Amino acid sequence: MNEEEFDRIVLEYQGVIWKVCRTFFRDEEDIKDLFQDILLNLWKGRLSFKGISKLSTWIYRISLNQAIDKSRKNRLKTTELTVSVSDREADIQNTQNTNYDIEALYMGIAQLNPIEKGIIFLYLEQKTNIEIADVIGISPNNVSVKLVRIKEKLKVHYEKITRKNG
Amino acid sequence: MNDWEIQNIWNNANSNAENVRFSLNEIKQFRKSYSNKTTILAHRLIVYDTGYKILIIAAYFCLLFLTGISWLNVGLSAALIGLLLFLVSKNYSLNSQLKRIDESGDVFGVLKLKYDFLSRFYREYIVTQSITHPLFVLAGFQFYQFFKYSEGRLKMLLTDPVTYIFLVLAFIIPFYAQRLTYAKELHDFEEILDIGFNEESDEIKIMRLKRKKKARLIIYIIVILIGLSGLLVILDTLV
Numbered sequence: 001m002n003e004e005e006f007d008r009i010v011l012e013y014q015g016v017i018w019k020v021c022r023t024f025f026r027d028e029e030d031i032k033d034l035f036q037d038i039l040l041n042l043w044k045g046r047l048s049f050k051g052i053s054k055l056s057t058w059i060y061r062i063s064l065n066q067a068i069d070k071s072r073k074n075r076l077k078t079t080e081l082t083v084s085v086s087d088r089e090a091d092i093q094n095t096q097n098t099n100y101d102i103e104a105l106y107m108g109i110a111q112l113n114p115i116e117k118g119i120i121f122l123y124l125e126q127k128t129n130i131e132i133a134d135v136i137g138i139s140p141n142n143v144s145v146k147l148v149r150i151k152e153k154l155k156v157h158y159e160k161i162t163r164k165n166g
Numbered sequence: 167m168n169d170w171e172i173q174n175i176w177n178n179a180n181s182n183a184e185n186v187r188f189s190l191n192e193i194k195q196f197r198k199s200y201s202n203k204t205t206i207l208a209h210r211l212i213v214y215d216t217g218y219k220i221l222i223i224a225a226y227f228c229l230l231f232l233t234g235i236s237w238l239n240v241g242l243s244a245a246l247i248g249l250l251l252f253l254v255s256k257n258y259s260l261n262s263q264l265k266r267i268d269e270s271g272d273v274f275g276v277l278k279l280k281y282d283f284l285s286r287f288y289r290e291y292i293v294t295q296s297i298t299h300p301l302f303v304l305a306g307f308q309f310y311q312f313f314k315y316s317e318g319r320l321k322m323l324l325t326d327p328v329t330y331i332f333l334v335l336a337f338i339i340p341f342y343a344q345r346l347t348y349a350k351e352l353h354d355f356e357e358i359l360d361i362g363f364n365e366e367s368d369e370i371k372i373m374r375l376k377r378k379k380k381a382r383l384i385i386y387i388i389v390i391l392i393g394l395s396g397l398l399v400i401l402d403t404l405v
Contacts, residue, residue: 007193014187019180039196045270058270065269065276072354102179105172114358118273124176137272154172 001046010039013059016125020060023109023121024067030074038066053134060122060135068114108157112150119143120150208264208288215295216257222298223250225305233308233318241398242320246301249391253294263287274359281355284348292348293384296341300333307332324399 001009010017017038021031041062049058109117115136122132129140129147136143188196230243264287267279307329311319323329 003194007190010193011188011190014193018187022180036196041269045268048268048270061272061276062270064273065271068273068277068358069280072358101171101175105175105179115273115277124173126173135272137274137276151169151172 001049006043006046009055009059010042013056016056016059017063019125020063020067020121022106023117024071024114025074026106026110030070034067034070037070038063041066057131057135064118064121064135068118071114071117104158104161105154107161108154111157112153116146116150116153119146120154123147123150209261212257212261212264212291215291215298216254218302219250219254219257219298222301222305223247223254225302225309226250229305229308229312229318232312233320236318236320238324238398239318239320242324245394245398246304250298250301253297256290256294260287260291277355277359281352281359284352284355288348290384292341292344293388296337296344297388299336299340303332303336304329 017035018031020038021034025031025034042059045058045062049055053061109120112120118136119132122135127135129143132143133140138146226243226247230239233239263283267276267283269276271279304323307323308318308320311317311323
């Protein structure tokens with residue numbers, strides 16, 4: 001993959017990369033940092049891309065690996081975010097319905113384990129269980145079991161906020 | 167809240183995400199700025215530590231010529247230079263292991279590789295890195311003696327208990343400081359790998375057992391090295 005090809009791929013897939021960043025972080029600085037780290041890892045790994053897996057799978061893998069790594073390292077920061085997220089729960093009732101739902105969904109995702117975040121992200125990106133299994137590295141059956149639990153967690157969280165503000 | 171609603175919220179949240187955030191020119195500029203920045207922190211740490219060890223090797227060579235050739239001086243310097251060269255070679259293999267981690271692998275596989283690296287090789291690195299500090303302190307003591315008395319008084323240095331107190335402290339302080347960070351990182355990995363992924367737990371248990379086995383081996387090596395140093399001093403006293 002030469003430099004021009006790399007630039008074109010980043011241009012085409014930057015939307016996906018931004019979405020990964022926003023799934024894992026809510027702070028703008030963290031999002032930008034993660035975006036840059038992902039691009040750096042894509043650049044480093046461009047020579048190892050042999051085209052055996054799909055280009056999108058390669059990008060998802062590198063992006064999620066970097067996001068999980070940063071999320072782990074920012075653990076302290078994430079804890080602070082969780083606290084501030086709980087504080088914000090009471091404030092979002094005045095926002096419009098769509099924004100309210102979006103905030104509630106992101107707050108729910110913020111409570112998940114980094115691997116669970118990766119799974120739900122791929123699910124919301126409408127990937128099949130086989131594709132999710134390929135990116136995450138677990139069996140498709142395990143993906144469906146995890147998805148049931150993750151969606152349950154999100155629903156419980158959403159209902160908790162709704163009850164609080166209802 | 168059903169599956170359809172979750173999907174709908176997600177689509178609304180990301181309705182603008184596919185829009186271009188950076189132009190092609192901006193991406194080109196961005197790439198050029200990080201093209202040379204391809205080394206990761208762990209790699210840099212290993213490189214700096216290798217440089218530090220090479221510097222101490224050079225210091226022991228200088229001391230050998232400055233303080234004169236005696237049985238004890240040559241024996242100790244040769245042993246320490248040999249040990250440092252061994253540690254440099256360990257750093258080289260550590261770096262090779264680090265390069266084996268392919269970030270484009272599946273998420274769980276990459277996490278396991280990182281955990282394995284941390285639990286087996288990085289632990290070793292903390293020990294080899296911490297051993298370097300007492301060797302630096304010992305060289306410092308020897309230089310101090312040489313500049314103060316214009317001659318090497320290695321025997322006096324090795325029979326003084328204060329020397330050993332400083333050597334032990336020089337090892338223990340950095341070792342425990344690094345170990346705290348290391349233990350936290352390891353715990354984080356275990357938590358991520360463990361939660362909800364019971365099907366993999368046997369593999370993680372094997373990794374943990376291997377880690378403990380390696381830790382015991384490192385302790386044996388340290389005990390043997392301390393024993394050999396003591397033997398060297400006793401032999402010199404007898405001769």
